[in-house]
Amino acid sequence: xxxxxxxxxxxxxxxxxxxxxxxxxxxxxxxxxxxxxxxxxxxxxxxxxxxxxxxxxxxxxxxxxxxxxxxxxxxxxxxxxxxxxxxxxxxxxxxxxxxxxxxxxxxxxxxxxxxxxxxxxxxxxxxxxxxxxxxxxxxxxxxxxxxxxxxxxxxxxxxxxxxxxxxxxxxxxxxxxxxxxxxxxxxxxxxxxxxxxxxxxxxxxxxxxxxxxxxxxxxxxxxxxxxxxxxxxxxxxxxxxxxxxxxxxxxxxxxxxxxxxxxxxxxxxxxxxxxxxxxxxxxxxxxxxxxxxxxxxxxxxxxxxxxxxxxxxxxxxxxxxxxxxxxxxxxxxxxxxxxxxxxxxxxxxxxxxxxxxxxxxxxxxxxxxxxxxxxxxxxxxxxxxxxxxxxxxxxxxxxxxxxxxxxxxxxxxxxxxxxxxxxxxxxxxxxxxxxxxxxxxxxxxxxxxxxxxxxxxxxxxxxxxxxxxxxxxxxxx
Amino acid sequence: xxxxxxxxxxxxxxxxxxxxxxxxxxxxxxxxxxxxxxxxxxxxxxxxxxxxxxxxxxxxxxxxxxxxxxxxxxxxxxxxxxxxxxxxxxxxxxxxxxxxxxxxxxxxxxxxxxxxxxxxxxxxxxxxxxxxxxxxxxxxxxxxxxxxxxxxxxxxxxxxxxxxxxxxxxxxxxxxxxxxxxxxxxxxxxxxxxxxxxxxxxxxxxxxxxxxxxxxxxxxxxxxxxxxxxxxxxxxxxxxxxxxxxxxxxxxxxxxxxxxxxxxxxxxxxxxxxxxxxxxxxxxxxxxxxxxxxxxxxxxxxxxxxxxxxxxxxxxxxxxxxxxxxxxxxxxxxxxxxxxxxxxxxxxxxxxxxxxxxxxxxxxxxxxxxxxxxxxxxxxxxxxxxxxxxxxxxxxxxxxxxxxxxxxxxxxxxxxxxxxxxxxxxxxxxxxxxxxxxxxxxxxxxxxxxxxxxxxxxxxxxxxxxxxxxxxxxxxx
Numbered sequence: 001x002x003x004x005x006x007x008x009x010x011x012x013x014x015x016x017x018x019x020x021x022x023x024x025x026x027x028x029x030x031x032x033x034x035x036x037x038x039x040x041x042x043x044x045x046x047x048x049x050x051x052x053x054x055x056x057x058x059x060x061x062x063x064x065x066x067x068x069x070x071x072x073x074x075x076x077x078x079x080x081x082x083x084x085x086x087x088x089x090x091x092x093x094x095x096x097x098x099x100x101x102x103x104x105x106x107x108x109x110x111x112x113x114x115x116x117x118x119x120x121x122x123x124x125x126x127x128x129x130x131x132x133x134x135x136x137x138x139x140x141x142x143x144x145x146x147x148x149x150x151x152x153x154x155x156x157x158x159x160x161x162x163x164x165x166x167x168x169x170x171x172x173x174x175x176x177x178x179x180x181x182x183x184x185x186x187x188x189x190x191x192x193x194x195x196x197x198x199x200x201x202x203x204x205x206x207x208x209x210x211x212x213x214x215x216x217x218x219x220x221x222x223x224x225x226x227x228x229x230x231x232x233x234x235x236x237x238x239x240x241x242x243x244x245x246x247x248x249x250x251x252x253x254x255x256x257x258x259x260x261x262x263x264x265x266x267x268x269x270x271x272x273x274x275x276x277x278x279x280x281x282x283x284x285x286x287x288x289x290x291x292x293x294x295x296x297x298x299x300x301x302x303x304x305x306x307x308x309x310x311x312x313x314x315x316x317x318x319x320x321x322x323x324x325x326x327x328x329x330x331x332x333x334x335x336x337x338x339x340x341x342x343x344x345x346x347x348x349x350x351x352x353x354x355x356x357x358x359x360x361x362x363x364x365x366x367x368x369x370x371x372x373x374x375x376x377x378x379x380x381x382x383x384x385x386x387x388x389x390x391x392x393x394x395x396x397x398x399x400x401x402x403x404x405x406x407x408x409x410x411x412x413x414x415x416x417x418x419x420x421x422x423x424x425x426x427x428x429x430x431x432x433x434x435x436x437x438x439x440x441x442x443x444x445x446x447x448x449x450x451x452x453x454x455x456x457x458x459x460x461x462x463x464x465x466x467x468x469x470x471x472x473x474x475x476x477x
Numbered sequence: 478x479x480x481x482x483x484x485x486x487x488x489x490x491x492x493x494x495x496x497x498x499x500x501x502x503x504x505x506x507x508x509x510x511x512x513x514x515x516x517x518x519x520x521x522x523x524x525x526x527x528x529x530x531x532x533x534x535x536x537x538x539x540x541x542x543x544x545x546x547x548x549x550x551x552x553x554x555x556x557x558x559x560x561x562x563x564x565x566x567x568x569x570x571x572x573x574x575x576x577x578x579x580x581x582x583x584x585x586x587x588x589x590x591x592x593x594x595x596x597x598x599x600x601x602x603x604x605x606x607x608x609x610x611x612x613x614x615x616x617x618x619x620x621x622x623x624x625x626x627x628x629x630x631x632x633x634x635x636x637x638x639x640x641x642x643x644x645x646x647x648x649x650x651x652x653x654x655x656x657x658x659x660x661x662x663x664x665x666x667x668x669x670x671x672x673x674x675x676x677x678x679x680x681x682x683x684x685x686x687x688x689x690x691x692x693x694x695x696x697x698x699x700x701x702x703x704x705x706x707x708x709x710x711x712x713x714x715x716x717x718x719x720x721x722x723x724x725x726x727x728x729x730x731x732x733x734x735x736x737x738x739x740x741x742x743x744x745x746x747x748x749x750x751x752x753x754x755x756x757x758x759x760x761x762x763x764x765x766x767x768x769x770x771x772x773x774x775x776x777x778x779x780x781x782x783x784x785x786x787x788x789x790x791x792x793x794x795x796x797x798x799x800x801x802x803x804x805x806x807x808x809x810x811x812x813x814x815x816x817x818x819x820x821x822x823x824x825x826x827x828x829x830x831x832x833x834x835x836x837x838x839x840x841x842x843x844x845x846x847x848x849x850x851x852x853x854x855x856x857x858x859x860x861x862x863x864x865x866x867x868x869x870x871x872x873x874x875x876x877x878x879x880x881x882x883x884x885x886x887x888x889x890x891x892x893x894x895x896x897x898x899x900x901x902x903x904x905x906x907x908x909x910x911x912x913x914x915x916x917x918x919x920x921x922x923x924x925x926x927x928x929x930x931x932x933x934x935x936x937x938x939x940x941x942x943x944x945x946x947x948x949x950x951x952x953x954x
Contacts, residue, residue, distance in 0.1 A: 029596065031546040032553070033583060038596055041541035041611070048542065064518035065525065069508040070585075070616055070632050071569075076509070092548075092574040094585065097631075098620035099566055106510060108547075108571065108585070119506065119515055128806070134518070139547055139616065143575035154574075155547050329605070 006341065009276045014220040015148075018271060021278050022149050025342045027266070035147035035154030039263070042342065045287035047157065047263055051137060053189050053285070054159065054261065057181050063133040063161060068115050070139075071106040076114040079239040083113065086206020090142040092154075108141040113207060113232070113258055116162045117240035124164065124254060126245050131174070132164040150267035151224070151477050158262030164254040166246060168233075171255035175231040178259040179212040182227035190265065191282040191389055192216045192272055193397040194226060195472055197448040202430045205258075209233035215445045215472065217400040218271035221420040223445045223474035226268050229259035267477070272396050279343025280365050282392055283385040289321045290381060291339045295332045295351035307355045307374070311348070314378040320385070340365060345388045346381065366391055406470070413459050413473070417442035422473040423451075427458035428466025436460050436473070445472045483818065486753045491697040492625075495748060498755050499626050502819045504743070512624035512631030516740070519819065522764035524634065524740055528614060530666050530762070531636065531738065534658050540610040540638060545592050547616075548583040553591040556716040560590065563683020567619040569631075585618040590684060590709070590735055593639045594717035601641065601731060603722050608651075609641040609731075627744035628701070628954045635739030641731040643723060645710070648732035652708040655736040656689040659704035667742065668759040668866050669693045669749055670874040671703060672949055674925040679907045682735075686710035692922045692949065694877040695748035698897040700922045700951035703745050706736035744954070749873050756820025757842050759869055760862040766798045767858060768816045772809045772828035784832045784851070788825070791855040797862075817842060822865050823858065843868055883947065890936050890950070894919035899950040900928075904935035905943025913937050913950070922949045 007020035022028050027043030030036070039047065055065070071094060078084045087110045094106040109115065120132060137159045144152050161178060165171040179196055186192040194214035204211040208230035215223045236242070237253035246252050273280040283289050292312060296304040308324045315322040323344075325335050332349070339347055349361040360377060363369045366388065372380065403420025407413045416422035417440050426433065426444065437443050451469040458465055484497035499505050504520030507513070516524065532542070548571060555561045569585040572578060586592065597609060614636045621629050638655060642648040656673055663669040671691035681688040685707035692700045713719070714730040723729050750757040760766050769789060773781040785801045792799040800821075802812050809826070816824055826838040837854060840846045843865065849857065880897025884890045893899035894917050903910065903921065914920050928946040935942055 029599070032550055032592065032595055033546060033548045036546035036548060038546065039544040041543050044543050045541070047544075064522070066518050066521050067516040067524075067634060069510060069513035069515065070618070071510045071513060073509055089576055091576075092571050092583075094569045095572045096582075097569040098622070099568075105573075106569075115509065118509055122506070141547070145575070157544060 006277060006337070010219060010274075017274075017276070018267075019149065021270060021274060021341070025279050027270075027279075028149050030149075033154065035144065035152075037149045037153050039157075042287060043266065046266060046269075046281070046285060049285045049287065050190075050265060051159070054181070054185055055137070057185065058135050058159075058161065061177060061181060063135045063163075065136060066134050067136055067138070068112050068119065070109055072109050072112075072115045074105050074107050076118060077107055079114065080207045080235055082235075083207035087111070087142075090144060092141045092143050109138075110140055110142045111258070111260070112136070112138075112140075112160055113162065113236050113256075114240070117236045117242055117256070120164055120254070121240045121242045124242055124244050127166050127247050130164060130166045130244060130254065131170065132162075134163065135159055135161040148267075148477070150270070151264050156262050156264070158260050161257075161259040163257045164237075164242065165256070166244065166252070166254065168255050171233075171257050172231055175212060175229050175257045175259070178257070179214065179227070179229040182229065182259070182261055183214050185261075186214055186216065186226060187393065189282065189284045190269055191393040191396065192226065192268055193393060193400055195446050195448050197446040197451070197472075199228070200426075200428070200433065200444045200447065200471070202433045203444055205230045207232060207235055209235065213446050215474075216268050216272055217396075217403060217421060217474070218268070218477065219274070219399065220271070221403050221418075221474070223421065223472070223476040224264070224268045224271065225445070225476065226265055227259070227261040230257060232256040232258060273392055274343070277337070278341030280392065281343035281345065283345045283389050286343065286345055287321065288323045288339075288342070288344045289385055290315060290323075290346045290348060291344045292322065292324045292348045292350060293332055293335045293339070294324065294326060295349060300352040303355055304350060304352055308350055311350070311360070311374060311377060315381060318378050318382060320378075320381055336363075345385060348377065364388065366395075407459060408456065410460050413442075414440050417473055417475055420474065421445070422459075423470040424459035424473055425454075425456040425465035426467070426471050426473075427461055427463040429461070429463070432458060432461050432463075441475045442473045443476055445474050445476060447471050483754060483814070487696060487751075494751075494753070495744075496626065498747060498751060498818070502756050504747075504756075505626050507626075510631065512621065512629075514626045514630050516634075519764060520743065523743060523746075523758070523762060526762045526764065527667075527742060528636070531658070531662055532614070534662065535612050535636075535638065538654060538658060540612045540640075542613060543611050544613055544615070545589050545596065547586055549586050549589075549592045551582050551584050553595060554584055556591065557684045557712055559712075560684035564588070564619075567621060569618045569620050586615075587617055587619045588735070588737070589613070589615075589617075589637055590639065590713050590733075591717070594713045594719055594733070597641055597731070598717045598719045601719055601721050604643050604724050607641060607643045607721060607731065608647065609639075611640065612636055612638040625744075625954070627747070628741050633739050633741070635737050638734075638736040640734045641714075641719065642733070643721065643729070643731065645732050648710075648734050649708055652689060652706050652734045652736070655734070656691065656704070656706040659706065659736070659738055660691050662738075663691055663693065663703060663742075664870065666759065666761045667746055668870040668873065669703065669745055670870060670877055672923050672925050674923040674928070674949075676705070677903075677905070677910065677921045677924065677948070679910045680921055682707045684709060684712055686712065690923050692951075693745050693749055694873075694880060694898060694951070695745070695954070696751070696876065697748070698880050698895075698951070700898065700949070700953040701741070701745045701748065702922070702953065703742055704736070704738040707734060709733040709735060750869055751820070754814070755818030757869065758820035758822065760822045760866050763820065763822055764798065765800045765816075765819070765821045766862055767792060767800075767823045767825060768821045769799065769801045769825045769827060770809055770812045770816070771801065771803060772826060777829040780832055781827060781829055785827055788827070788837070788851060788854060792858060795855050795859060797855075797858055813840075822862060825854065841865065843872075884936060885933065887937055890919075891917050894950055894952055897951065898922070899936075900947040901936035901950055902931075902933040902942035903944070903948050903950075904938055904940040906935075906938070906940070909935060909938050909940075918952045919950045920953055922951050922953060924948050
């Protein structure tokens with residue numbers, strides 16, 4: 001598995017760099033079916049940490065997990081007009097099963113609003129059955145033309161939350177609460193600075209009244225939609241006849257929301273933090289937070305490995321995810337490169353002279369080395385992981401801020417979106433948004449919640465601006 | 478949601494009882510597509526506990542999780558002759574995707590030996606790449622004619638472990654090790670007494686050299702195959718050309734295993750432990766181990782609920798999964814029935830007189846009530862949960878042993894399999910096994926590892942017995 005050289009430099013070809021690091025770090029490989037990937041153990045361990053973290057946050061906000069079927073009768077998808085328009089071009093369809101042609105073809109779920117709506121219409125009778133606060137971790141299929149590992153794959157793993165409420169207010173609160181959970185996760189765990197806000201009509205989820213989103217900037221200046229939360233109003237309630245008897249004894253439609261975050265967040269972590277040497281994983285999600293590389297010759301092997309094992313036990317006792325790389329067939333230099341490629345935040349180098357002096361060298365994946373007493377490592381590393389997280393976040397925020405420009409004319413807009421985010425006014429007209437996309441490849445990413453109120457004229461057509469504030473435009477994944 | 482009456486009694490119609498408790502306890506509901514189910518939060522919480530327990534056991538034995546794609550090119554399944562014969566009648570097939578007909582139809586995975594074999598043929602080069610110790614938690618689809626919630630569903634959740642080894646010995650050891658993990662899980666967590674051993678040729682996994690299994694007895698005397706571990710020899714290695722360069726520099730085929738346990742174990746838990754009042758969940762897997770039912774009138778409501786909250790906090794601090802049922806709209810009697818239906822091991826009844834006396838009534842789902850000091854509950858319940866587990870296991874073991882008969886003639890055999898397990902000699906001939914199945918509906922379930930060595934004559938045809946021991950026959954789910 002020895003690799004003679006590192007990934008393609010980011011500056012040379014960012015896309016090639018991305019594909020290189022995924023393969024070389026053994027996060028994932030291509031599956032035999034177009035657009036599918038195999039997530040290998042190191043990549044899956046990252047996903048497990050993402051899942052465990054979010055799952056705890058969902059449960060803390062009162063949600064319960066459930067499991068709804070993979071196959072959805074085609075007729076279900078047609079019940080909500082926008083929904084079918086958005087998803088039918090991407091459906092994978094089962095036409096035969098058990099050796100026979102099916103009477104009604106089955107869609108492989110692209111998302112589960114319809115089948116959950118169908119079940120809710122059977123389960124919900126009274127206001128006492130509300131709210132319904134459900135989530136599921138599952139696989140979905142969307143047959144897209146252009147695929148890229150993690151970012152856009154024919155099949156992907158995600159979670160989809162679905163809730164039903166007695167009132168509009170409650171459902172809108174839920175929509176915002178769950179976007180808030182995503183933002184907290186992005187900020188405090190994935191070290192991704194994100195801009196949260198509304199999607200425009202053109203960019204909203206097919207079937208939503210409105211969509212809230214968080215958007216991150218990748219190191220090539222492009223945006224990544226990293227999690228979305230949708231207020232669905234009564235669109236699905238009406239399509240699936242989901243009603244309840246309220247306290248006032250009136251029969252009413254419920255109000256629903258849905259919210260999802262997928263393994264594309266792994267793509268976001270890779271492209272926000274990585275560098276020419278490979279991945280850099282945020283410590284709270286990293287499968288391995290600290291790698292110990294013992295440095296030995298045959299006569300010092302035993303004592304060094306024993307010291308490494310002792311240190312490993314001390315770090316484990318502090319809850320640190322630590323690995324000892326005792327592969328005899330590789331040199332320390334090879335191992336240093338390998339774990340840098342794999343994005344492990346800290347490396348501990350431990351040789352016979354260190355063992356004798358009761359010290360070790362601690363090297364950060366963000367640069368810098370220091371020699372520390374062996375006995376102090378376990379006590380110091382937790383705060384160093386925290387500081388690493390902060391530094392990673394700040395670095396990404398600075399990068400994003402440096403590449404974000406406030407623009408008022410179309411030429412400056414084009415320059416801005418060629419390398420990052422443009423904060424610009426827009427008229428709100430879908431046709432104008434499409435023209436901008438055709439001419440610059442940029443789309444509206446988000447109408448930020450916290451942008452100052454401002455008025456102005458559309459950066460392209462000059463008509464009065466909509467939204468009462470500037471909008472983030474960018475080229476996006 | 479008030480249910481006027483309990484489930485159909487087991488003695489009246491065991492199958493109706495099973496379907497009733499699943500619906501009434503809100504474990505699952507039927508999906509809109511034939512043979513699919515929706516697992517509701519209470520059922521899914523049980524599955525999460527099963528998954529977390531097994532996942533830890535898999536990781537402790539060196540396995541890593543990964544994720545392989547849902548869709549498998551049809552050609553892959555045809556590469557192993559027995560495998561395609563076993564699975565092709567049950568396949569669901571995607572023929573259209575993205576609005577177009579696919580050039581090669583895709584099978585929705587019924588199991589993943591083939592796609593993992595394909596990836597291994599790309600990943601494995603040297604003995605240093607072995608063993609491969611992988612597992613995945615996922616959904617699979619098998620289109621079966623007769624379906625029943627959890628036991629046989631068109632789609633089901635499971636885990637499938639797949640390993641590749643340099644030697645036959647190692648692969649056989651792994652096969653046994655993982656069956657051992659399943660047996661430990663069944664015994665120590667699910668409280669299921671199981672008989673472990675080999676499957677006959679007729680009953681083995683399609684593509685295996687041999688299959689090991691654990692079999693449990695349900696309360697209607699039928700058997701449930703509850704987890705299987707397969708030694709695949711070099712069958713898939715040869716079909717997918719999975720070779721490695723060994724230490725002796727020779728190119729060799731790997732030896733593979735696979736092992737799986739699905740949500741059918743939930744069916745096993747229901748049918749092993751449940752009674753006419755509903756479910757009885759084994760404490761280590763129960764979503765709720767203790768339910769506190771506060772008993773109050775409006776004037777005592779606050780003090781009783783406060784005492785309940787205090788007690789809940791004390792139990793939680795001991796790691797006990799506890800729920801307070803403070804639903805005002807139901808009577809205590811209704812709640813008692815509801816939680817008995819839902820199989821919660823212990824109920825704590827707490828009224829104003831208890832609060833005044835600093836006591837509470839502890840009722841076991843297995844029968845019996847005692848009054849205990851409030852301050853001692855948190856300390857005593859952990860050992861009571863352990864004793865509950867033991868009692869549940871022993872009860873099931875006794876039931877099974879009472880319904881297991883050693884038989885040497887075909888008439889006694891027929892009587893035995895009508896109500897439980899028959900321990901009988903068999904000639905080992907597949908045609909004879911099929912005749913027995915046609916005539917009695919019973920199949921060979923397992924050739925037990927620990928049965929004494931004995932010789933005799935086939936219970937049906939009188940030919941000399943194979944296997945050197947008696948075989949377990951039963952009607953099976």
